[in-house]
Amino acid sequence: MYMLLKIPFRLLLVYSAIYIVSTMYFQTTIPSERLDSEQLLEVTGTNQIKIDGDRLRGFVQYEGEFIYVTYRISSEEEKMRLERFQWQDAALRLRLAPSELQRSSHPYAFQMAHYLKMNRANHYAEIIEFVHLEEQKTWRSTLESWREQLRKQIEHIFPQDLHWEAKALLIGDKSDFTTEINEQLQILGISHLLAISGLHVSLVMLLIRGTLLRLRMTHETTHYLLLVTLPLYAIIAGASPSVLRASLMAFFVLLFLKPGSKLSPIDALSYSAIALLFWKPTLFYFPGFQLSYGAALTIILSAQLLRRVKNPVVQLFLISLFTQLSLYPILLFHFYEFSVSSIVINILYVPIYSSFVLPSYLIILCTSYFLPLFSEWYVMIFVPIQRFLLQVTGMLAELPYQMWVGGAISVTVMGGITLSILYAFIALERKQWKRAIFIFVIPFILLESRPYWNEELVVTFIDVGQGDSILIELPHRQGVYLVDAGGVLRYEQKEAWKERQSLYEVGRQVVVPLLKAKQMTTLDTLFVTHADSDHMEGADEVMERVRTKLIVYPPGSEQKELMAELLNLADERKVAHQPITAPKQWQVGKTTFRLLWPHQDAIITDDNDRSLVLEIIHGEYTILLMGDLEEEMERQLAKNYERRPGTYVLKAGHHGSRTSTTEEWVQATRPDEAVISAGRHNRYGHPHEEVIERLKSHQVNIRSTAEEGTIEYRFK
Structure with a gap:
């Protein structure tokens, strides 16, 4: 051991660099695999197996490779038994089945595939059955x-x-x-x-x-x-x-x-x-x-x-x-x-x-x-x-x-900033204080000014699963608007032992990372189209982490529990809020906003029909955001709607449900593209086939967050 450490440091460094870089390259470029079919495997347990609520997740080792496994626990008794089990180096016989690795919502959300690579796991699967569990006494299990x-x-x-x-x-x-x-x-x-x-x-x-x-x-x-x-x-x-x-x-x-x-x-x-x-x-x-x-x-x-x-x-x-x-x-x-x-x-x-x-x-x-x-x-x-x-x-x-939000940076930018910091420290050692301060400050100024260089209107349809969230960034950062914030539909009241400590939160884990990556520290307006959880359950998580100036919502929705809770939080944080009705129009720079629905005198009995319908006009481009507006109200809008020349992008109503995106509305707007915001393999079967066929019959190009993830448009 001591003789090994006598090797010249530079030589050791070169050999180490070659080994480490080559290993990282092969490890991170080997594609993750899932089992082709159900298999019975003999694997070894690790201390990276965790139990949270009714879910077990973690890594097991198989023939020198790691597999990421998941398992749904069936009873409280089984959970107690698994929690007592010593997983480190245990001999396990597992019946494993193929498991689909979920794509991340956008590049700035948690990347499960990257996480597996970091932990040297090239396989992922679901445990169908624990055929055999046996604790093993090793030095690692003893520790x-x-x-x-x-x-x-x-x-x-x-x-x-x-x-x-x-x-x-x-x-x-x-x-x-x-x-x-x-x-x-x-x-x-x-x-x-x-x-x-x-x-x-x-x-x-x-x-x-x-x-x-x-x-x-x-x-x-x-x-x-x-x-x-x-x-x-x-x-x-x-x-x-x-x-x-x-x-x-x-x-x-x-x-x-x-x-x-x-x-x-x-x-x-x-x-x-x-x-x-x-x-x-x-x-x-x-x-x-x-x-x-x-x-x-x-x-x-x-x-x-x-x-x-x-x-x-x-x-x-x-x-x-x-x-x-x-x-x-x-x-x-x-x-x-x-x-x-x-x-x-x-x-x-x-x-x-x-x-x-x-x-x-x-x-x-x-x-x-x-x-x-x-x-x-x-x-x-x-x-x-x-x-x-x-x-x-x-x-x-x-x-x-x-917190200073500097936004997402590339490896190249990170390297450049690091070199500038190193040069600034050298200047400090030479007692060149003014030069050092100047070098330290320049990257901050460049990063802080980045958003104001953008000359385009950017509309981002965020993949929040089965829900809606649309981010609107005006040119030169003249304004930032968020239309809905997604949410999780929680149907069942779980037993206490099934409750998870780490709940999935769309606002915190999907919307906020995108806002921060885009260097957005303030929302000028948060539009809550209506009080359904898949549109607004994540709004409080966004408001707690990103400064919000104003919340607008359709009248009547404040009587709903979720909206009332959000408005109470807004009062605590001194965020202005108000109901809003059509017709209403305002302009920021070269971009015009028109609120098309709900009309003040409209008789509305269904929550979806309260949805705010927002039209954004920027040069030759028009973007229509429909919320969950249903067919009858769409037909009312279609009667008086006048289409302008140019390119139209339609956010299809109600996630592509057959109760929206009617023939009348499609004929009135004649969109060039339609975006459907829906969850992958959602329980409602959205988008419905009738809607897809209707849009195709009008030669509308269809894009879906379920298929593509987050979708971004840039309009000059």
Whole structure:
């Protein structure tokens, strides 16, 4: 082992780069496969199998390859049995059937195919039956058992409202994190404090070293025991990129910690990265890997600058500033935004967590085994203080304008910004302050001005499954409108054991990522066409994450429960809202908007017939958005509708239902293209065949979100 590390670093780096890049290339270019037919396979379990509600998902291993499997649990008793089972290295005999991998709604939503590639899975399937389950005793399953025992001990000694934080800090388990917790940490830019990293590893190693020395072990024995303990601790702590990076760095430092041998921090960081990527090359694609190594590299390379500062508070501020400036290209590439307030927030939170919160959790956990009375006493003092801190965290996260949305960037742009940051740091080292500031600021100015360069009207029909959501972006960012926000139709009242902790939310997981990728921080108007859940259930999720100036809706729909809840939320957030009726017309720049329906004097008894019908006119182009308007009201509109010359795009009413897109309306509008917003394999059979045939008979080109995903039009 030691002789291996004597290989010239440059040679090792070249060989490693060739291996890692080639492995990543072949791994990510091999197409994912699904089983051609139902098969009975002998597979090995992993610790990446999770149970949420009535669904089991995760990875199993088969002949050196990974398969992503899903399973619907049939009863509460079966769920309890599966939850108790030790999956790591278990021998499983599974009856597997082909399973369709769902396409992502748009490029900025969660990419399941990419996730499978990152985890080296080339197959995906559904479990039809567990034919045989048998736990196996291996070193990995033993470590996983220890981890489970630690998890139970944490749940025993800490109150339930602190379980999520205690598990994250002590064993790297974030399974109890809610959407609200994740968003608070992201807004404040303190997610890294809840990820086990160098600070955690240092504290744990100091604790172990001090204990071993007090037990009168020699320094040499202690040294070697630490070398053995580090990888074990990394696995028990969850083996996340930050854990592995910190543990491996400490491992290499200890390995070279002998007379006449020196290992610089940059060498230790490089060796740890090489070791990790040799083990799992696709780790390079993980945001956690990139952020963890990027932060460590920034701190190491800026050490000379930091040494010039003697004030510890200023030094902490500079560390936070340099780290955020270095990492924001990575954050934009993956998340399209980053926290501006984190630069200041970290000055407060890093000392609190490093000197009080983390040590307290460690002391309480350790003493709970051999000094339980002291542990209980410490808990009584610690818990109220920590609850207060978490309340403050929640209040700080509610403050507005903390996130800067830079939008989606390409790998090329990310590389360019990174090079500019590197050049700015070089200028700082040379004490060229004005040049450094100028170089830092230029990318921000260019990114911030991007939306105003666009000269086109962009209309995006977002794939929200069985629902509607249309995004309208005016030229030069003169306005941003969202017509509906999609939603999930939830029909059945599930039993308690079937309820999932992670619910699918269209607004948060589909609409908001698209808005942020397009650098949209404000909606000028949110049009809610009517109060059906597949059109507006996601509206509250959008409004909570994107500033909204005005909500408009058809009169009468405010009596519906969903609309009433949305308007109450709007009042809480001081968002203006009003009902709107036709005829109404307004113009922004070269774009004209006309509200065609509902008329103020119309007698409406059906919710779908309340739908707002919006016409957008931009030069020779006309776009008609029909909501869920039904046939009778369409016929009324058709009687008085005058078609203008030019190209027409029709958003077909009611997802292509036979009760809309009537012959009269098609003849009156004579669309060139029709867009149908419907879910793939939806239970209603939308779009109905009669509608498809009707449109085809008029030579209308038909496009569907069910087939194409999100559809975007650009009109000059």
